[in-house]
Amino acid sequence: MKVLVIGGGAREHALCRSLSLDPDVTSLHCAPGNAGIADVAELHPVDVLDGAAVAALAVNLGADFVVVGPEAPLVAGVADAVRARGIDCFGPSGDAAQLEGSKAFAKDVMAAAGVPTARSYVCATAEEIDRALDAFGAPYVVKDDGLAAGKGVVVTDDATAAREHALACVAAPSGRVVIEEYLDGPEVSLFAVTDGHTVVPLQPAQDFKRALDGDEGPNTGGMGAYSPLPWADPKLVDEVERTVLQPTVDEMRRRGTPFAGLLYAGLAITSRGVRVIEFNARFGDPETQVVLARLRSPLAGLLRAAATGQLAAYPALRWSDDAAVTVVVASHNYPGTPRTGDPITGLAEATSDSAYVLHAGTRLDEAGRVVSAGGRVLSVTATGTDLAAARTAAYAALAAIRLDGAHHRSDIAATAAGRSAG
Ligand code: AMP
Ligand code: GLY
Numbered sequence: 001m002k003v004l005v006i007g008g009g010a011r012e013h014a015l016c017r018s019l020s021l022d023p024d025v026t027s028l029h030c031a032p033g034n035a036g037i038a039d040v041a042e043l044h045p046v047d048v049l050d051g052a053a054v055a056a057l058a059v060n061l062g063a064d065f066v067v068v069g070p071e072a073p074l075v076a077g078v079a080d081a082v083r084a085r086g087i088d089c090f091g092p093s094g095d096a097a098q099l100e101g102s103k104a105f106a107k108d109v110m111a112a113a114g115v116p117t118a119r120s121y122v123c124a125t126a127e128e129i130d131r132a133l134d135a136f137g138a139p140y141v142v143k144d145d146g147l148a149a150g151k152g153v154v155v156t157d158d159a160t161a162a163r164e165h166a167l168a169c170v171a172a173p174s175g176r177v178v179i180e181e182y183l184d185g186p187e188v189s190l191f192a193v194t195d196g197h198t199v200v201p202l203q204p205a206q207d208f209k210r211a212l213d214g215d216e217g218p219n220t221g222g223m224g225a226y227s228p229l230p231w232a233d234p235k236l237v238d239e240v241e242r243t244v245l246q247p248t249v250d251e252m253r254r255r256g257t258p259f260a261g262l263l264y265a266g267l268a269i270t271s272r273g274v275r276v277i278e279f280n281a282r283f284g285d286p287e288t289q290v291v292l293a294r295l296r297s298p299l300a301g302l303l304r305a306a307a308t309g310q311l312a313a314y315p316a317l318r319w320s321d322d323a324a325v326t327v328v329v330a331s332h333n334y335p336g337t338p339r340t341g342d343p344i345t346g347l348a349e350a351t352s353d354s355a356y357v358l359h360a361g362t363r364l365d366e367a368g369r370v371v372s373a374g375g376r377v378l379s380v381t382a383t384g385t386d387l388a389a390a391r392t393a394a395y396a397a398l399a400a401i402r403l404d405g406a407h408h409r410s411d412i413a414a415t416a417a418g419r420s421a422g
Helices: 010-020 051-061 071-075 078-084 103-113 126-136 159-171 236-254 287-294 299-307 387-399 414-420
Strands: 002-007 027-032 065-068 088-090 120-123 140-144 153-156 177-180 187-194 199-201 210-212 216-219 224-227 261-270 273-280 323-330 355-359 362-364 370-372 376-384
Touching: 002 010, 002 051, 010 027, 010 287, 010 299, 010 355, 010 376, 027 051, 051 065, 051 078, 065 078, 065 299, 071 078, 078 088, 088 299, 103 120, 103 177, 103 236, 103 273, 120 126, 126 140, 126 159, 126 177, 140 159, 153 159, 159 177, 187 236, 187 287, 187 299, 199 236, 224 287, 224 387, 236 261, 236 273, 287 323, 287 376, 323 387, 355 387, 376 387, 387 414
Parallel strands: 002 027, 002 065, 065 088
Antiparallel strands: 120 177, 140 153, 140 177, 187 199, 187 261, 210 216, 224 323, 261 273, 323 376, 355 376, 362 370
């Protein structure tokens, strides 16, 4: 099978790594990719938002199968453009990707499907905003309706800041803002592969969204992740499949916009039960790095079964008993405007039997050196017999890497590793 992966982050490096290990994959391509993906796939330049260009690339390569990583091309309909050329594609249609592309749409689907989520108001005017903020009180949760790369959500005790963000959102193109009840409790990311009928949940993971240790500092795309979750109820995955994933997939089909691809449920485990914080229409980053580190079933077969409506016949997934931890190395000043172009060394030294380095914002400079090229630069990923061992291996690998001005969190999986050790 000749496979083309679209995207160029550490999530796509993790996808490409797993695809390269699948014996059914005979040739692997990625567009645009990054310096690390170049080790396992042939890279091609492409504008990932240009469906015609992506589809033409797939046709020219003779690709049998395309996997679209990021949300922006999915929402732009890139998977539709690929399928229109007769090529199997993993990723929802542009219409179905509205589950991530519009928070108001996602709320509407959840209401129709009876999926538990935060109570919310969709507001378009200052009066509606004030009424909604008053109705819920602090902490205020204010969400831009459209895609905002993790930066559209403000959670604050400050009513003025909440109101300002809400007004800025209604001034933006969608003209709408979602204001919702605050959900208290640990967060879980649960991914499911689906063909629009059958739902196959993956193992749950936890993400660390804030920039600094102790969940301080600004929100980011994600600074680290781990899996499994030793503290979670063993019945959690079954419960979420029954109350969230299957009803959502059924409702999307009923609406005539079947969702086939990766359904990502961002969940809060509250004292009143599990609630959906958000849906995404693609693999999460950096959770994918730890989930795929533990998946033993061949990835290409699973994703192709989802893309072709064959999931019901797909054998049960096999998982490693190992735990996995990933720590993100970020550029100087991330999540503000990151500094780029700094050389990265120690990558070979960081790699061992238990650890490997997935690239995100990296590229080769004219001299062939790996240099930083984005905010999140690397995902240092390690496995071990338990979270404590995986964590130790991840931080040992990270210590070998040099990138001027870089920062990372030092507490990824620390609390959970302590609990799993008893
Ligand atoms: P989202 O972009 O919807 O994932 O939101 C980003 C982050 O904001 C989430 O991971 C949560 O940490 C936080 N958040 C979003 N919605 C809520 C909510 N209703 N209650 C508490 N925290 C929230
Ligand atoms: N890790 C959060 C996300 O991928 O949206």
